[in-house]
Amino acid sequence: MATNTSTLNSTETVLKTENLNVYYGKFLALQNIWLDIPKNKVTAFIGPSGCGKSTLLRCYNRLNDLIESFRAEGKVFYYGKNLYAQDIDPVEVRRRIGMVFQRPNPFSKSIYDNIAYGAKINGFKGNMDELVERSLRQAALWDEVKDKLRQSGLSLSGGQQQRLCIARAIAVQPEIILMDEPCSALDPISTLRVEELIHELKEQYTIVIVTHNMQQAARVSDMTAFFNVRPTETGGRIGYLVEYDATESIFNNPKQEDTRDYVSGRFG
Ligand SMILES: Nc1ncnc2c1ncn2[C@@H]1O[C@H](COP(=O)(O)OP(=O)(O)OP(=O)(O)O)[C@@H](O)[C@H]1O
Numbered sequence: 001m002a003t004n005t006s007t008l009n010s011t012e013t014v015l016k017t018e019n020l021n022v023y024y025g026k027f028l029a030l031q032n033i034w035l036d037i038p039k040n041k042v043t044a045f046i047g048p049s050g051c052g053k054s055t056l057l058r059c060y061n062r063l064n065d066l067i068e069s070f071r072a073e074g075k076v077f078y079y080g081k082n083l084y085a086q087d088i089d090p091v092e093v094r095r096r097i098g099m100v101f102q103r104p105n106p107f108s109k110s111i112y113d114n115i116a117y118g119a120k121i122n123g124f125k126g127n128m129d130e131l132v133e134r135s136l137r138q139a140a141l142w143d144e145v146k147d148k149l150r151q152s153g154l155s156l157s158g159g160q161q162q163r164l165c166i167a168r169a170i171a172v173q174p175e176i177i178l179m180d181e182p183c184s185a186l187d188p189i190s191t192l193r194v195e196e197l198i199h200e201l202k203e204q205y206t207i208v209i210v211t212h213n214m215q216q217a218a219r220v221s222d223m224t225a226f227f228n229v230r231p232t233e234t235g236g237r238i239g240y241l242v243e244y245d246a247t248e249s250i251f252n253n254p255k256q257e258d259t260r261d262y263v264s265g266r267f268g
Pocket residue numbers: 024027029047048049050051052053054055056067069237239
């Protein structure tokens with residue numbers, strides 16, 4: 001098995017997995033994952049369906065805890081602190097490590113309250129109007145919604161809704177934003193807006209994005225991790241990390257043949 005360990009020396013590591021195995025019940029979904037996520041960069045996860053990209057993403061903010069059959073072995077570190085240690089509060093983890101999902105999922109509330117709600121729950125005591133404006137500006141949505149902040153978030157277009165969800169994630173001031181195929185439900189123009197936004201956001205945030213769109217990974221990310229699945233004798237399908245490197249190397253000069261085949265569209 002060609003599992004690749006990569007340690008990035010040039011930039012600070014924010015998230016680190018060490019020998020991570022993930023099970024759903026008896027089913028081993030991900031095996032032996034060693035991966036360092038660098039600060040203020042965009043890291044893309046690519047690979048065929050079922051190789052465990054979303055599973056790994058959800059390990060970073062303990063969202064898998066909500067799945068009863070989920071079990072993790074190994075370690076996930078956030079600045080050297082094990083996220084699965086007994087004394088870690090998953091709610092606090094999810095505040096620091098926010099998430100944007102495949103389908104835009106604004107609350108059935110006003111645009112303003114979509115932003116304000118999470119901040120209030122997190123005990124925000126500052127100027128809410130300022131926070132709402134700042135978050136919407138950072139998500140490149142302010143100009144389009146500033147005159148209709150009291151309208152429902154659900155009245156926006158799909159692309160606007162996704163930027164609203166990004167604004168909502170930003171409003172609680174996370175350090176990391178996880179994005180699980182954030183553009184897969186969007187049209188090409190909205191996709192481009194979100195990609196531009198990702199580019200701007202990495203100044204302030206660390207971003208990890210799962211994408212099926214190879215061009216998107218090549219356009220938006222600095223680092224790319226390629227995952228694959230291998231069948232087991234008993235009919236299982238185990239996800240593993242094939243290769244992790246600078247995006248440029250993964251796409252132009254991959255070390256593994258499987259990576260070369262995948263990025264050139266020969267399989268997957
Ligand atoms: N809640 C769950 N319960 C049981 N098995 C699950 C669960 N979620 C995912 N799996 C299984 O774990 C494996 C990895 O799934 P995951 O969704 O992480 O892959 P993925 O690479 O993100 O796939 P896709 O690209 O299709 O979204 C798959 O075999 C999937 O069926």
